Amino acid sequence: MTNTTNAGTNTAGTTGTDGTTTTTAGSAARTVAAYAAPAPKAPLEKTVVPRRALGEHDILIDVRFAGICHSDIHQVGEDWGDGIFPMVPGHEIAGVVAEVGPGVTRWTVGDRVGVGCFVDSCRECDNCRAGLQQFCTGAGGTVFTYNGVGRDGEPTYGGYSSQLVVDEGYALRIPEALALDTAAPLLCAGITLYSPLSRWGAGPGKKVAIVGLGGLGHLGVKIAHAKGAEVTVLSQSLRKREDGLRLGADDYRATSDPAVFTELAGTFDLIVNTVSADLDLSAYLGLLTAGGTLVQVGAPEKPVTILAQALLTGGKSLSGSMIGGLPETQEMLDFCAEHQVTAEIELIRADQINEAYARVLASDVRYRFVIDASTI
Known part of the structure; x- marks a missing residue:
């Protein structure tokens, strides 16, 4: 059993269902162990925040x-704009x-x-009221989990830390049917894949x-299969074909073969593009049925x-989708629990984060790295 004590706490301890003794209410601000990038593109190092x-x-x-997430690497590298450092x-x-x-x-x-x-978000704009907090248009907008500024004016620090x-x-319930380690990437x-698959009606007959077939794509295959759709993976090569079929794909095609774009022309009701590489999207639009959606x-770096x-x-459509709001994210977790959809992960220690970043950039992970926070 471990004990969590905090300066300024003035209430008695209680014991949670996991055997951890904690306190409720009245605790002061604290510092916690974390791994942070001290500067843009710098290796992450152990610190406190x-x-x-x-x-x-x-x-x-x-x-x-x-x-x-690959976006962690993008933000540490300031690929999407200036960051707030140190960044957790x-x-x-x-x-x-x-x-x-x-x-x-x-x-409890x-x-x-x-x-x-x-x-966090403003909670009052039309999008927040509609459960689309990720698109908050109110004062301050959406407060992102890290590399953001909270309502208190202080930087936000993310999950590479011992406590949050x-x-x-703004917390979601993880059903008992899901293991915490394989649920984390959900x-x-x-939600990045569940949202478009739900919105555009992936299901029987589609x-x-x-x-x-990466960190996003492998969950897309699992979720689309669980929804009852006929699923095809379009990947640059056939290197992961066996995995794709095991995860629920009905077919797996290599887009490096130009014949694929002829053979599959007009085939799909819905295409979800999970890669950030520069692709010829016009060619992929040719794979859609009339009225289909890509x-x-x-998030490619180039236009x-x-x-x-x-x-x-x-009459085809090109659209975008960005994560999901709180209600849909809870819906996704409940769906994944019901259908036993979880991420394929490689569990790592915190001191392996920089190695993991390099391996993500080299596409050397199947399919998501997850940090054991007990090692922070």
Whole structure:
């Protein structure tokens, strides 16, 4: 049994269902162990970062596992704009509630929870009220889990850390049927694929193609298969074909073969592109049925260009999708629990993060690295 004590705590300890003794309410701000990039493109190193004192509706989470997303690497490298350093990445977070604020009603000590890509929003704009908090248009916009600025004006630090403080409304319940380590990547990779597959009706009688079999794509295959769709993987080579079929694909084609674009022309109702590489999207639009949709979830660094005729011919659509709001993310977790959809992971120690980053860039992971937070 481990004990969590905090300066300024003035309430008695309670024992959670996981055997951890904790306290409720009244705790002061604290510092926690974390791994952070001290500067752009710098290797991550062990450090400590502040966590705020629990507010009325805050919960303290003991982080158990944190997934490594390719976007973590992009943000450390400032590929998408200036970052806030030191930067503690991590927005695929699975853990256990260790402490609750006095006004918390949703959670109790010992509950299994997850935190995804954002930790707050205005709560009042049309998008927030519609459950689309990731598209918040209110003052301050969406507060992202790391490399952001909270409502208190302080930087946000992510899940590569031992503990996290978050408003109770921005945590998700991880069903008992899901192991915490393989569930962690669902908080970003899972919802990133679940949302477009749901929105565009992947299911029985639908033919769906997933472009790329990586951290995102492998979950896309699993989720589309669980929804009952006929699934094809479109990958540059056949190197992962055996994996793709094992994960639920009905077919697996290598896009390096030009004949594939002729043979599969007009085949798919929905294509979800998970890769961030520069692709000829006009060619992929040619694989859609009339009225079909190509959804972009990967984020290429360069602008995307297409031929207008590729859209006009067949009345096809090109769309984008970015994670999901709180209600849909909970729906996704419940769906994955029901259908036993989890990520294929490689569990690593915290001191292997920099090695893992290099391996992600080399496409040397099947299919998601997850950090054991006990090693932080």
